[in-house]
Amino acid sequence: METNRLEAFSDGVLAIIITIMVLELKVPHGADLEALKPLLPVCLSYVLSFIYVGIYWNNHHHLLKACRKVTGPIMWANLHLLFWLSLFPFAAGWLGENHLAALPTALYGVVLLCAAIAYSILQRYILKNQGSDSKLAAALGRDFKGKLSPVFYLVAIPTAFYHSWISACMYVGVAFMWLVPDRRIERAVAGEK
Amino acid sequence: METNRLEAFSDGVLAIIITIMVLELKVPHGADLEALKPLLPVCLSYVLSFIYVGIYWNNHHHLLKACRKVTGPIMWANLHLLFWLSLFPFAAGWLGENHLAALPTALYGVVLLCAAIAYSILQRYILKNQGSDSKLAAALGRDFKGKLSPVFYLVAIPTAFYHSWISACMYVGVAFMWLVPDRRIERAVAGEK
Amino acid sequence: METNRLEAFSDGVLAIIITIMVLELKVPHGADLEALKPLLPVCLSYVLSFIYVGIYWNNHHHLLKACRKVTGPIMWANLHLLFWLSLFPFAAGWLGENHLAALPTALYGVVLLCAAIAYSILQRYILKNQGSDSKLAAALGRDFKGKLSPVFYLVAIPTAFYHSWISACMYVGVAFMWLVPDRRIERAVAGEK
Amino acid sequence: METNRLEAFSDGVLAIIITIMVLELKVPHGADLEALKPLLPVCLSYVLSFIYVGIYWNNHHHLLKACRKVTGPIMWANLHLLFWLSLFPFAAGWLGENHLAALPTALYGVVLLCAAIAYSILQRYILKNQGSDSKLAAALGRDFKGKLSPVFYLVAIPTAFYHSWISACMYVGVAFMWLVPDRRIERAVAGEK
Numbered sequence A, B, C, D: 001m002e003t004n005r006l007e008a009f010s011d012g013v014l015a016i017i018i019t020i021m022v023l024e025l026k027v028p029h030g031a032d033l034e035a036l037k038p039l040l041p042v043c044l045s046y047v048l049s050f051i052y053v054g055i056y057w058n059n060h061h062h063l064l065k066a067c068r069k070v071t072g073p074i075m076w077a078n079l080h081l082l083f084w085l086s087l088f089p090f091a092a093g094w095l096g097e098n099h100l101a102a103l104p105t106a107l108y109g110v111v112l113l114c115a116a117i118a119y120s121i122l123q124r125y126i127l128k129n130q131g132s133d134s135k136l137a138a139a140l141g142r143d144f145k146g147k148l149s150p151v152f153y154l155v156a157i158p159t160a161f162y163h164s165w166i167s168a169c170m171y172v173g174v175a176f177m178w179l180v181p182d183r184r185i186e187r188a189v190a191g192e193k
Helices: A004-024 A039-065 A072-086 A088-097 A102-130 A135-140 A144-159 A164-179 A183-192 B004-024 B039-065 B072-086 B088-097 B102-130 B135-140 B144-159 B164-179 B183-192 C004-024 C039-065 C072-086 C088-097 C102-130 C135-140 C144-159 C164-179 C183-192 D004-024 D039-065 D072-086 D088-097 D102-130 D135-140 D144-159 D164-179 D183-192
Strands: none
Touching: A004 A039, A004 A072, A004 A088, A004 B004, A004 B072, A004 B088, A004 D004, A039 A072, A039 A088, A039 A102, A039 A164, A039 B072, A072 A088, A072 A102, A072 D004, A072 D039, A088 A102, A088 D004, A102 A144, A102 A164, A144 A164, B004 B039, B004 B072, B004 B088, B004 C004, B004 C072, B004 C088, B039 B072, B039 B088, B039 B102, B039 B164, B039 C072, B072 B088, B072 B102, B088 B102, B102 B144, B102 B164, B144 B164, C004 C039, C004 C072, C004 C088, C004 D004, C004 D072, C004 D088, C039 C072, C039 C088, C039 C102, C039 C164, C039 D072, C072 C088, C072 C102, C088 C102, C102 C144, C102 C164, C144 C164, D004 D039, D004 D072, D004 D088, D039 D072, D039 D088, D039 D102, D039 D164, D072 D088, D072 D102, D088 D102, D102 D144, D102 D164, D144 D164
16 A cells, blocks of 8 residues: 555556657648658567566556555656656657667667666665565576676777667667566565465 | 456556556646637547546456466566557647548557457456366456457558548547446456355 | 455556656746746646545545446546546646636536536445445435535536636535545445455 | 545556656757757756655655545545646646746645645644544644745745746755654654554
8 A cells, every 4th residue: 555656646647648759749730741751660569668667567567566665766756757757758859850870879779778777776665675585686696688688789889989770779779678578576565466 | 366466567557558648638827718729629539538448447446356466478468568558649640630531540549459359368368277167267258348349450451541420429429338337247346165 | 355456447547647647847948937827727727626526536435435346337437537527737727828708618617517427427426336335325315515516517607617726616515515525435344344 | 434535546546647747848840959958947847846846755655544534525635636736737837838937936836735734734734633642643743844845835935036047946945844744643643553
């Protein structure tokens, strides 16, 4: 019951983030295919960001289910994560409007990186709260994906200034890697009950 | 309890979608009837889209009530549905601003079609999860409406390039057909308890 | 438990409506008092509309607490109410930008009137569902306020074309009349328990 | 259970406020560093306001947990608080676009002050409802932070017209002071159970 309101608030913020991103898809003035064309990259960037927010919601859902008591630091670590996620609409909109230009592509990676770091901080606080011998800790194990993603982002950010499409591919690749929900936690929680 | 957060998140997204559509009704600069006139088609398209999102919320509500456990694929099938529904404000705004021009009318149908397909995928995953001999499966039966709607959309999309008002009538017609909530599932769930 | 999701969805929509109205308060370009001045009427119209949505949320809260089972017609009556409430940001924005011009003042009244009618339809469906001898029915009694408000709106709409400030005063007056929450229902529900 | 819907509604509004503030970060047209530069002050003002809304959400969460029954005045005191918080996106946007110009800096303080007053009114009503000998009353004690903050805002508002950066520092300072969640209430509620 303690975590209910934190979940509800995070759900609210995530639901709004995922939905206001679509506002970057500005209704064009013309009514022909020409008018739709410049929207294609915006649309692709929207799809990618939608998937990323979906991944975060998914993992956040599982992580919080493993959390039994919300403390002050957990609350703020959660808000910190929401802050970086709230920059997704901006980063996605800028990326979409500039066809993989260097700086927007790099900035998109920076936002992804910061969100990943914020998530791992939140995870650490919840782990600390549960005890390092908890099932959650065992389930996360070496946390392969969580440690690999920031490395990819760190490589993708400077790469954006040389071959921005490689960076874009890396963002897409990491998303695919995460599309499978974090079954480790899922399993551990199920086993605990 | 498992499905609570999925419901809450979907409700949040649907509530935002249904409300930001009204942002397409831009406040006009004049204060006379002339200023309101160009808003009439936008308003009609808003009403139709509001009804469609209402229908989806309604059916989604009943469908999730029949779902007992949320799995990874169900979560992603749900997000996939929300993605297509999130394009309603864009499609409705473009349709409203262009008085039934061919392409916007067709695109509106494409979004409707994709949402319908996404809904049926979600339904299939929940059915699979419940067992095909479940009451939900029996209740859905031949799923008359669910199978008829995509056919209408498929006919309406090419028709938009010849007589777009016929397509518009079809969209309105399908909405009317769905306005009656999915009592089959409602009944089955009630019977199960 | 049946009414939970209807409440949650309505809360979501009302929370968004009440918040996106503030988006009509566009950030001015200048940084002096001159830049703020044209925002004053927009701000006043925002305050009034905020109070109206607050009143609706309040009464809706009490009404739904008296409702035990959500039926199809109740769901649609509720969506119908939310539709008219969703037009508040538009009506408030237009009124605020045009300093009590005739048509925007009248339109504001039309939206208020339609929302009031939609509310009374929802109330009727819930009453029908509870039986006319229910405590809710007894509590509502002659429903003085609910019957008086539409009369005021009906008078205010044509008046807007002659002396729009009289209409505005009437809108403010009705809001004041409603500011006291609907204790009749509150009391009846408490008595029932 | 009584307070659930008030919490849900407040969470919804706070989630929307915290998220639409990011809409003030308009996607720039260029794709270079020059295009990002004017966004820096907007971004800083967004960060500060995000923290303030986070603080309010945090304290509001604890305060409402101490509240056992929602009365009419508590409902309206809560809406009154939400009203002032809903002006944060506007005040933050204006401040961010005008690099600490006098009037926007002062207005930001006015909104902060009004929100602080509204919060203390809500706190008083909940206290009255709980009895002055309740654990909440004991926990709040002299309510040091709650009484100090408005003093800071009151000093910062006129100061903005002379040295606006001093006002900005004070806003930041108060935020830091509050970043520690209100453990007094937290502890009292825990003790009560």
